[in-house]
Amino acid sequence: MDDAEVSDLDHFKSASESSDEENSSLSPSDRLLTAARNGDKETIKDLTAKHKQGEITLDLNCKGNQKFNKGWTSLHLAAYFGHTEVVKILLENGAGIDFTNPNGDTALHKAAYTGRLDVVRVLLDSGADVTLLNSEGQTPRLCSKTKEISELIVAAEDHDNKEREDQFLSSIRDGKVDHVQELLKKKEKRPNLNCRDAFGNSALHIAAQANQKEIAVLLIQSGLCPDVKNRKEQTPIEFARNNEMKQILGVRPVKEFTLHPHRCEGILLKKSRFLGFKPVFVVLERGVLSYFRNRGDASTGTRRKGMRYLDGTTILLPKKSENNNSEFVLKYSDDIQHTFSTGEGDQEIERQKWLNALKDHINYSTHYMHQGVTQSDDEEVLPLGSLQDTLKTAQALQKLLEKETAGLSITGSTPHPVSSQVVIQQTQKISQMAREMCITFSQCLTLFQQQDEVRALQLKEEMEKSRVLQEALHALATEHHELEQSIAVRKPSTQRYYDTDEDEFYDCDEENLVNNEEFPVHGSFKEDVECMSYKSIQWESPNQSSQSVVEKSKYGRTKLPVPMFDRNDFSVWTILKQCIGKELSKITMPVVFNEPISFLQRITEYMEYSELLENACLCSDPVDRLKYISAFAASAISSNFERLGKPFNPLLGETFEFNRPDLGFKVISEQVSHHPPISAFHVESPNYKFHGSIHPKLKFWGKSVEVNPKGVLTLELPKYGETYTWSNVNCCVHNVIVGKLWVEHYGVQEILNHKTKHKAVLNYKQGGWFGKDLHKVEGYIYNPEKKKVKALYGSWAKELYALNPEDYEDFMKELNSGTSPSHHAKPINGASGGGDGLDDIHGKSPSSYDLQIPGQEVLWAGIPRPDYSQEYFSFTLFSMALNEITEENASQIPPTDSRLRPDIRLLEQGQIDLASAEKNRVEEKQRAARKERRKNKEEWSPLWFTYGINPSTGKEDWLFKGEYWKKDWHKCPDIF
Structure with missing residues (x-):
């Protein structure tokens, strides 16, 4: 009140x-x-x-x-x-x-x-x-x-529940079928179907004991499990008096009908970062948690403040104390956490009721979000009871009935007199068999109906998925077409997107792939692949010639065996429009969208500019060390510029070694987990150690695909006793439906020196209209007092500069009074920032953000790519050499090394059909190995890395065991 x-x-x-x-x-x-x-x-x-x-x-x-x-x-x-x-x-x-x-x-x-x-x-x-x-x-x-009144009302609630349960069990015992049906149909004040009597007997035990067959069928159809046990470990079938009841109890409920949790709603206190606990009206329904301002909004479904799917959610409880008996924390599958409290009153009882409801909805949501991952669709559709066994029983009864009927006919036609007692006995026997056969056929009909209901439900779900995705993709394609029709001035349009809830970006998932093939290639798509040419494409040469660089590379070979095929005839849209209603994480992408390199090798490209780390080790000032490390972090993603191919997803246990004493380091990486996909790596050098793990997460935004490379990277400088950590920023591939594909990175990157507390904060800018800030990076280095001590700016695709922050800010103020700094960008190939909009601005070479400020220092300048780079998947010279097998390394690498993977090797050689077949073969081999481990109840354990606490950061991570360089390969699995 x-x-x-x-x-x-x-x-x-x-x-x-x-x-x-x-x-x-x-x-x-x-x-x-x-x-x-x-x-x-x-x-x-x-x-x-x-x-x-x-x-x-x-x-x-x-x-x-x-x-x-x-x-x-x-x-x-x-x-x-x-x-x-x-x-x-x-x-x-x-x-x-x-x-x-x-x-x-x-x-x-x-x-x-x-x-x-x-x-x-x-x-x-x-x-x-x-x-x-x-x-x-x-x-x-x-x-x-008051607590006394609360306890009194709780006792009354328990009394009412007990009364309903006693009434429910009594109706079953007395055979009141109509009353039991009425109780089961109730939405409110429905008895607990799992209630027990004083001896621990369930409703099915009592129905079996009282020989109430019709009620037993009702209970099974309502989801009660016939395998439930009482206190003496007895199942209901042990209480059955005759074969008819045993046959009924042999039927299992369909899984679909056993997982619907009850709707739960009420007021909870939700904790916000700045305002503390505030009341919200929470609704739990079908595995979704929603919260509103009040009950009125919840009843109409309007003005919802937030919602979360509960699949994969974990409930965390704080340590017991006088002040937090009412609190609990929900940790969702994306690691976001919400803290709730039940407020005043009988806190522990109220919290427990919410926890019970949350567990039911979490199980429900997890089941339906992940159904089909560990079980096939056929297993999901079939009822738990065996339809075949029930049919065999009915057929056997039918044959016996026919036999007895024929015997009775013979008895009636015999000339010898037959006593009436014999006839009555035969008739009763036939009548009993007929009843049993009718019951068995009734069970068959029930199983058929259940199966049809499940199929109808699955069809409805698939049709809804298909409808939503078709509408989203159609709207995006229409929007893009309208934008292309515009001439020069383009207004930002409302972004429409379809979120796949961060599906993992890997293509060898569980058994339920599309026909266990790479992808169903049909119609024109197949014809396009067959007529694909390996022509050499003439690209516009950059102003700076790199021919002298190509003649001799310190990394190894300077070209792949053959130029890549022409991708102009293909679009990701060709695949996506055939994937409506399917999960992206379960679609195997055709090999034509791959580049001949593994994701483990792609991680190794971080080390292309390893000399920046050597320069950092030579600096005595922590600020100077941090500026070179910042340049290294930016340079690590520079190879992604114009790289439009998807690297091959590593198989579980796959490794890659890159041992180059001449470059001053050696790298080992391993695929340590497949679901979720996690790649761990470790770099050793006389002057530093660099290690971490990457877990790529994917979002499909209609016109673009965003990849979030989750994971912390750790750099150790033993000479100074320092540890640095940072994470990579997001990568986005644009125009995946129509138009030219192009790549950009954006987000904020914080590089922290854990010893001195210096940190660098780099802002990777998103490209604006007409190419403003495209590929731009800018930020500052801060001292422990959070004062700016160095300005950093440049392009993640080309270079990074350092300058005193005062000089940089003065220059920018003067520049901003006239024109935007992005208008001073100097494209190497002469591309301008005007024209038809951002989609056409991504040039063959990145733009330079050299502001030519007096006193600026060049920290890093990228090595120009050869002018034929785009004929070879836009690889850098460093990338070209990664998959090369030489006489020197062939005898040193283990059988799990990516260079020995046949599908990558065949794609590199231009044999697409064979590469596709091999890709499918090795993935099928991985699935078979996973099934065998599951059958033998074995768990996968990586050979070269272990999951533990990173001593430098105190956080969990994949750590190198140190055994790899002993070169003992006898434990390596056969994965290729």
Whole structure:
């Protein structure tokens, strides 16, 4: 009850203290309300007596129409003000106990709210409903202000539940089929189907014991498991009296009907970062948690403040103390956490009820989000009971019935007299067989119906998935077409997207792939592949010639065996439009969209500019060390510029070694997990150690695919006792449906020196309209006092500069007074920032952000790619050499090395059909190995890395064991 309501009642208290003459002028209803409020039991007795004698007309459930009692009955007023005797008189004379006021409160709500213990007892003894919710979604127990009243109402709730359960079990025992059906159909006050009697027997035990076959069928169809055991470890089938009941209990419920959790709603306190705990109305329904401002919004579904799918959610409970018995934390599958509290009252009991409901909805959501990952569709569709066994039983009974019927016919036609007793016995036997056969065929029909219902439900779900995705993709394609029709001026359009909830970007998942093939290639797509040419494409040469660089490379070979095929005839749209209704993580992409390199080798490209780390080790100033390390972090992703191919996803246990003493380091990486896909790496050098793990997460935004490379990278400089950590920023591939594909990186990257507390913060800018800030990086190095000590700027695709922050900011202020700094970018190939918009601005070479400020220092300048690079998947010279097998390394690498992977090797050689076949073969081999491990209950354990605590950061990570360089390969698995 709110403060305004209390104020009105206090006003009513003073206003109602009037003379008898004034009261006598009131109507009987108003006199009743006044007497109930004042506790005037004599007046109420007089009014009820006159009403019984017919002298007056009186409605005991009449509601006040004054401002201070509007919508309140006499029982509300008496309960609120604690007049126990008046409450008894009203109830004895037939007053409605569960009438509600405009706020949805009953008399029990009011008595609990004001702490009227005696009144609460009277109302509970009279059968008040303890489950009714008011407009704020609160039961009388939640309104209670005292622990004693709360415990009393809880006891009443438990008593009601026990009474319903006893009534339910009694109806089963007595064979009241209609009553059991009625109880099972109830949405509210439905008995707990898993309830037990005093001996631990379930409802199915009792039905079997009482030989109630029809009720047993009802219970099984409602989801009760026939394998449930009582206290003596007995199942219901052991209570069956005859074969008919045993056959019924042999049927299993369909899984689809056993996982629907009940809707749960109510008020919880949700913790925000700045405002602390605030009340929200929470609704749990079908594995989804939603929260609203109030019950009204929840009932209409409008103005929802937030929602979360609960698949993969973990419930965390703080350590017990006097202050946090009501709190719990939900950690969702994306690692976001929300803290809730049940507030005041009986905290532990209320929290436990929410925890029970949350567990049911988490299991429900997890089941349906991941169904099909570990089981095939056929296993999901078939009922748990064996339809084939039931049919065999029915057929056997039919043959016996035919045999007995034929025997009876022969007996009737024989010339010798047959006693009537024999005929009666045969007839009874035939009748019994006929009944058993009818029951068995009825069971068959039930199983067929269940299977049809599951198939219909699955079809409905698939059609809905298909509809949503078709509409989203159609809208995006239409939007893109309209943008292409515009000439020069383009207005930003509303972004429409379809979120796949961060599906993992890997293509060798579980068994449920599309026909266990690489991809169903049909129609024109297949023809396009067959007529694909390996022509050499003439690209525009950059202004800076790199021919001299190509003639001799310190990394190794300078070209792949053959130029790549022409991708102009292909689009990811060709694949996506065939994937409507399917999960992206379960679609194997055709090999034509790959580049001949493994993701492990792609990680090794971080080390292309390893000399930056050597330069950092030579600096005595921590700021100077950090600026070179920042340049290294930016240079690590420079090879992604114009790289439009998807690297091959490593197989579980796949490794890659890159041992180059001449370059000053050696690298080992391993695929340590497949679901989720995680790649771990370790770099050793005389001057540093660099290690980490990458877990790529994917989002499909309609026109683009965003990859978030989750994982922390750690750099150790033993000479200075320093540890640096950072994470890579997001990568986005644009125009995956139509148009030219292009890549950009964006996000904020923080590089922290854990010893000195210096940190660098780099902002990778998103490209604006007409190419503004495309590929741009800028940021600062901060000292432990958070003061800027160095400015960093440049392009992640080309170079990075350092300058004093004061000089940089002064220059930018002067520049911004005229034109944008991005307009001063100097493209190497002469591409300008104008034209037809961002989609056409990504040039063959990155733009330079050399501001030519006096005093600026070049930290890193990228090595120009050869002019034929785009003929070879836009590889850098470093990338070209990664998959090369030489006489020197062939004898040193293990059999799991990526260079020995046949599908990558065949794609590199231009043999697409063979590469596709090999890709499918090695993935099938991996699935077979996973099935065998599951069958033998074996767990996969990486050979060269272990999951533990990173001593440098104190956080969990994949750490190098140090055994790899012993070159002992006898434990290596056969994965290729």
